[in-house]
Amino acid sequence: QVQLQxxxxxxxxxxxxxxxxxxxxxxxxxxxxxxxxxxxxxxxxGLEWLGRTYYRSKWFNNYAVSVKxxxxxxxxxxxxxxxxxxxxxxxxxxxxxxxARGSPTYRDYDFDYWGQGTLVTVSS
Amino acid sequence: QSVLTQPPxxxxxxxxKVTISCSGSRSNIGNNYISWYQQFPGTAPKxxxxxxxxxxxxxxxxFSGSKSGTSATLGITGLQPGDExxxxxxxxxxxxxxxxxxxxxxxxxx
Numbered sequence: 001q002v003q004l005q006x007x008x009x010x011x012x013x014x015x016x017x018x019x020x021x022x023x024x025x026x027x028x029x030x031x032x033x034x035x036x037x038x039x040x041x042x043x044x045x046g047l048e049w050l051g052r053t054y055y056r057s058k059w060f061n062n063y064a065v066s067v068k069x070x071x072x073x074x075x076x077x078x079x080x081x082x083x084x085x086x087x088x089x090x091x092x093x094x095x096x097x098x099x100a101r102g103s104p105t106y107r108d109y110d111f112d113y114w115g116q117g118t119l120v121t122v123s124s
Numbered sequence: 125q126s127v128l129t130q131p132p133x134x135x136x137x138x139x140x141k142v143t144i145s146c147s148g149s150r151s152n153i154g155n156n157y158i159s160w161y162q163q164f165p166g167t168a169p170k171x172x173x174x175x176x177x178x179x180x181x182x183x184x185x186x187f188s189g190s191k192s193g194t195s196a197t198l199g200i201t202g203l204q205p206g207d208e209x210x211x212x213x214x215x216x217x218x219x220x221x222x223x224x225x226x227x228x229x230x231x232x233x234x
Contacts, residue, residue: 037223046126047169047212049223064222098168106174109216109223110159114168 002026004099004115012093012122018086022099022115029075029082030055035102037111038073038084042095052102053082089122096120127152128213128226135232136203144198144229146213152224156216158196160189163210163228172211173198205233 008020022036029036035054041047051063053073063071070087086093099115102108129147136142146158158176161169171180173189176196188199196213213226 039223046227047214047225049214049225051222062221065220100168103171103174106178106180107157107159107216109156109214110171110174111161111169111214112171112174112180114170117168 002101002113004101004113006097006099006115006118008118008120010119010121012089012120013124014090014122015088018084018089018093018097018120018122020084020097020099020118020120021081022083023079023081024101025080027101027104029053029080030077031104032056033104033108035108036073036075036082037100037102039098039100039111040093040095041098041117044092045095048095050084050086054102054108091122094120094122126227127217127220127224128215130211130213130226130229132227133230133232135234137234138203138205140203141199141201142203142231143200144211144213144231146196146198146226148194148196148215148224150194151219152194152215152217153191153196154194155218158189158191158213158215160187160196160198161212161214163212169212200231203233207231208233 037052038050072085100111101113103112160173163169176191177189
């Protein structure tokens, strides 16, 4: 059974960096068929995909246009996890952040397992 | 504003059928598979339908999906009070090179 366990602070100051980690059990971040995603949700923006990292003989990343200039998603093979780093945050980045697996069985943009969600508030 | 367009809300009586629409464009729904998610308050979304009309293991056949051109539809038959939730469509957008979602539809079982 795949489980995704999120960790990271729930409060970040404006202009600082939001950092979250998603620990994977039951699968591998180096899977050749899954993809590892970050999605956020807020009342104003709804569900918003932020980006993903995946391994297909080498590492690839895709990022949403809306955050492309300030986002980094990194795999950590030694700990079987992946991370989100969002720089220069503003109150508009306040949301519940989820990590999610892009299915290795269906399409890799079908999210079959999700983390528990982390409410991140951007405020001084 | 979401790339995919869904009605904000739908409602129907227990036992009845309801459909939820999702409208997009050629770069997303028109050329990629659609998926649907169900979300209860305070929980993560759950995959309900993938590849337009397929159900993951454990999803009852009361839930169905279809796609035509640049639109897709989620159908739910035999409505139950426990079906009350928010529903989202999602797919890959080839022009944006990313995943896009609808704005969500709140289902009320009257």
